[in-house]
Amino acid sequence: MKDSGSGRHTIRDVAKAAGVSISTASNALNGTGRTNAETREKVRRIAEEIGFRPNALARGLLTKRSHAIGMLTNDTYGRLTLPMASGVSEVLVDHGVSLFLCATNNDPRLAKLHLEALLDRQVDGIIFTATRIDLEPPPELTRLRIPVVYVFAQGPSHSVSFHPDDAQGARLAVGHLQHLGRSRILHITGEQNYRAACIRAEAYQELVGPTAEVMFGDWSEEWGHAAIETVFSRSGPKPEAIFCGSDEIARGVIDALRDRNISIPDDIAVVGFDNWEVVSRQTRPPLTTVDMELKELGHRAGLAILGLSKGETVQPGVERLPCTLVVRRSAGQPGQS
Amino acid sequence: MKDSGSGRHTIRDVAKAAGVSISTASNALNGTGRTNAETREKVRRIAEEIGFRPNALARGLLTKRSHAIGMLTNDTYGRLTLPMASGVSEVLVDHGVSLFLCATNNDPRLAKLHLEALLDRQVDGIIFTATRIDLEPPPELTRLRIPVVYVFAQGPSHSVSFHPDDAQGARLAVGHLQHLGRSRILHITGEQNYRAACIRAEAYQELVGPTAEVMFGDWSEEWGHAAIETVFSRSGPKPEAIFCGSDEIARGVIDALRDRNISIPDDIAVVGFDNWEVVSRQTRPPLTTVDMELKELGHRAGLAILGLSKGETVQPGVERLPCTLVVRRSAGQPGQS
DNA sequence: TGTTTTTGTTAAAACCTTTTAGCAACTAAA
DNA sequence: TTTAGTTGCTAAAAGGTTTTAACAAAAACA
DSSP states (O other), rough: OOOOTTTTTOOHHHHHHTSSOOOHHHHHOOOOOOOHHHHHHOOOOOOOOTTTOOOHHHHHHSSSSEEEEEEEEEEETTTTHHHHHHHHHHHHHHHTOOEEEEEEEEEHHHHHHHHHHHHHHOOOOOOOOEOOSSSSOGGGGGSSSOOEEEESSOOTSSSEEEEEEEEHHHEEEHHHHHTTTTEEEEEEETTTSHHHHHHHHHHHHHHGGOOOEEOOOSHHHHHHHHHHHHHSOOOSEEEEEEESSSSSHHHHHHHHHTTTTTTTTOEEEEEEEEHHHHHTSSSOOOOEEEEOHHHHHHHHHHHEEEEHTOOOOOOOOEEEEOEEEESSSSSSOSOOO | OOOTTTTSHHHHHHOOOOOOOHHHHHHHHTTOOOHHHHHHHHHHHHHHHTTTTHHHHHHHHHOOSSSSSEEEEETOOEEEEHHHHHHHHHHHHHTEEEEEEEETTTHHHHHHHHHHHHHHOOOSSEEEOOOSSSOOOGGGGGOOOOOOOOESOOOTTTTEEEEOHHHHHHHHHHHHHHHHHHEEEEEEOOOSHHHHHHHHHHHHHHHHGGOOOOEEOSSSSSHEEEEEHHHHHHHHHHSSEEEEEEEEHHHHHHHHHHHHOOOOTTTTTEEEEEHHHHHHHTTTSSOOEEEOOOOHHHHHHHHHHHHHHTTTTOOOOEEEEEEEEEOOOSOOOOOOO
């Protein structure tokens, strides 16, 4: 079975080898139209034999579905979007859909360039991702004729978006601490211009009540250190527990507490947020933290964009997916409530 | 200018509006064939006006160049491949080429699925990435008619691949330590079945001579701790400096040394490898470490696959890109040699 | 003036597939 | 035996672009 010119076999080769017309071959392979069972089998066998695979470009051109979707991500492959993207990819590949990855580096010019390229390629849909709240999604996105799904990001009012349930996650963490009998609970978290930080802080305040105190800073380990410095350089009662806005912050907090010979969790219990294992597994003691189930988030977003691109309707609005609590040793033992 | 059916404008719309034939429009837009300067301008102006953009599927179908390349990556978005991928993407987008991201999760079935999808889409080339040495690239890769570039991974003998120059990076680190007057230098590194680990270890041994000692383990912070435990639980002279195979290991090492009240860098100087800023910036003291210039690596790989896909020839073999040393405080002050 | 060259334009083919409409042959009903 | 319906197959159109070959008109040459 010799190559004909360009390389890959076309459906024409299959048809010729099977002694049928191109249309029959197509029908047989796709199970469309009317075909004799016998010829159908024959065509399929031959296609298999010569390793025929349909040209996705030609197919897409005709059917107007490219079976590709684009993902625009503004942070350069942060640890949030990537496990999520992996979840998206998992879902898509099972449906024969491929994923274009576009990193925009927060550069609007680049975002536009990527978006145009995606449209030129006739992608069936776009997933837009951004963690910062102060960066608006490009307004062109709302005027597209293809579906858009937002993850971590706020789309326009009638759009479809997926977020971790930050409030529920915060309640999980705080509730766990309260259940351990701690009542003076401090919240050390990241930048206030991240919506997630605010939502978590609010849920925390609601649960803790008047003694609640939120310290905003940035998302770094350093800030965790600095915050502890502040707390211990001022007078007044010290907290019995600290709920941190990220695992990195928690790591800084834990290190700073250890420097002060404060026992964790006996003197102060600590809970993080992210379950970024490379951090949460390595703190001493290992960190009890909130897992945002990023992969599942990706699954859901993938299924949504897949459905939308097929013309199915998907419940619009913000869907918030539940977080889970991963109990390690920085706040109560697994077995001890 | 009304939408015609499916949505986007076609070159037919441009031609009609400009009062010329489709071929003239195409020639004018692409600068091919012979066209009167005046008509050329007119066509271009009109195309701009109505926002015409050529359908990449149709173009690709005809020209046999899809202007897309695929990236097969076996580790689920590790911190090595991703900055690299970002570099690839940067180069590609400037040439109007898009990137398919395929995460294979070390699953050969998934790898095959992704590879087939990429071929169906007529990608112009493939970048294959894998950090583990014990996992062979799928053998199908060598039989493709499109170019393949390997990064971090070993391709077949006559293929094109890019690696960080691990040996040079190791020499940079060890040389720096020696320059600071340290001679008893220990090397604590990761798994022996990573080629990078072996190369670095060898370069280290060559430079340090008979007193060299390599401790293989895994790539975790925990192993850094454990290694120090071992070193200090046995008799004999202690090292004056430690060259670590990764920043994570270095972090474990530094923490363990601090626990023992050993001053860094005065008693023992420490150098890492990776410059993973989220780690290296946060150790106390901040970590002097080797940067593999991953983005640059991506640039080079992107340019290579781009050139190859245009039919240019690219020097085959393994190209190793120089690492740089980032001097922080864990091994000598910047100003003090 | 007649011949060749150059210039600007275009119709048509090609890329590979899916889908529509139609054709022939056969079967079932009248 | 005619009519209607079914079955299996195929030619042709369509999708949007690039490219080839051809054509007319104008320009250059003899």
